[in-house]
Amino acid sequence: CSYRLRDALHPLWQSPLTIPGGTRQSPINIQWRDSVYDPFLKPLKISYDPTTCLHIWNNGYSFLVEFDDSTDRSVIVGGPLENQYRLKQFHFHWGAINEWGSEHTVDSKFYPAELHLVHWNAVVYPTFEEAVMEGNGLAVIGVFLKLGAHHEGLQTLVDALPAVKHKDAVIEFDVFDPSCLIPSCPDYWTYAGSLTTPPLTESVTWIIKKKPIEVDENQLEAFRMLLFTSDGEEEKRMVDNFRPLQPLMNRTVRSSFQ
Numbered sequence: 538c539s540y541r542l543r544d545a546l547h548p549l550w551q552s553p554l555t556i557p558g559g560t561r562q563s564p565i566n567i568q569w570r571d572s573v574y575d576p577f578l579k580p581l582k583i584s585y586d587p588t589t590c591l592h593i594w595n596n597g598y599s600f601l602v603e604f605d606d607s608t609d610r611s612v613i614v615g616g617p618l619e620n621q622y623r624l625k626q627f628h629f630h631w632g633a634i635n636e637w638g639s640e641h642t643v644d645s646k647f648y649p650a651e652l653h654l655v656h657w658n659a660v661v662y663p664t665f666e667e668a669v670m671e672g673n674g675l676a677v678i679g680v681f682l683k684l685g686a687h688h689e690g691l692q693t694l695v696d697a698l699p700a701v702k703h704k705d706a707v708i709e710f711d712v713f714d715p716s717c718l719i720p721s722c723p724d725y726w727t728y729a730g731s732l733t734t735p736p737l738t739e740s741v742t743w744i745i746k747k748k749p750i751e752v753d754e755n756q757l758e759a760f761r762m763l764l765f766t767s768d769g770e771e772e773k774r775m776v777d778n779f780r781p782l783q784p785l786m787n788r789t790v791r792s793s794f795q
């Protein structure tokens with residue numbers, strides 16, 4: 538497929554030419570008029586305990602906020618999901634400029650950034666590592682960021698970013714409720730997909746919120762000050778850390794709204 542060549546040539550994703558299966562890769566363009574309303578989709582129930590927040594770290598692709606997932610204190614259930622899924626981490630993807638940056642697109646429109654909240658099926662699988670390899674192992678909530686008003690909740694994260702400027706830097710971050718980053722509008726699209734960075738496993742039920750959250754220019758610029766590179770290396774700004782769009786192939790995107 539063209540995506541294998543595209544991936545293999547793309548600097549950030551020098552992934553193996555063949556991807557296991559390769560029939561449900563992410564991200565994709567969501568063509569609003571081709572999505573199918575599913576009246577049986579339930580509302581997504583989100584309950585996060587802010588004290589499960591552990592630390593922020595720069596993993597050389599993005600910055601991750603990681604959570605204590607040893608118990609069911611921060612979970613999602615409902616929506617398209619058969620089981621309850623535990624929050625493990627959230628991170629973002631963004632562009633060098635506001636014209637692009639999101640991984641998914643809606644009617645071929647890019648947003649300047651996209652938030653991913655990564656959850657795993659701890660009902661069926663004993664560890665995250667195992668869930669990553671299974672078709673129903675992960676559930677990722679995607680939230681688009683658009684340029685607009687200052688986002689109070691995001692600012693606490695932004696204030697911590699200078700401390701994780703370099704790859705492998707980590708700081709303690711012990712109370713944060715990620716629900717403040719999720720729009721109150723319940724509408725979402727959902728489809729079967731994959732991780733968008735290696736290992737690219739086809740284990741993700743994607744839940745993409747229809748409504749974006751608004752952040753201001755300074756907050757987007759703060760993301761762009763991070764570095765892909767470690768302290769002491771020649772600086773490379775962490776920007777454009779989004780994967781190219783992948784073919785929809787034999788998939789339908791369902792919507793929870795008409």
Ligand SMILES: NS(=O)(=O)c1ccc(-n2ccn(-c3ccc(F)cc3F)c2=O)cc1
Pocket residue numbers: 653655665666669677731732733734735736
């Ligand atoms: N952008 S995304 O689709 O939300 C996405 C992309 C890649 C990952 N990712 C990459 C490596 N891992 C990972 C971490 C720990 C582990 F034990 C196994 C993994 F696959 C992971 O979860 C997690 C989320």
Ligand SMILES: [Zn+2]
Pocket residue numbers: 628629630653733
């Ligand atoms: Zn992501």
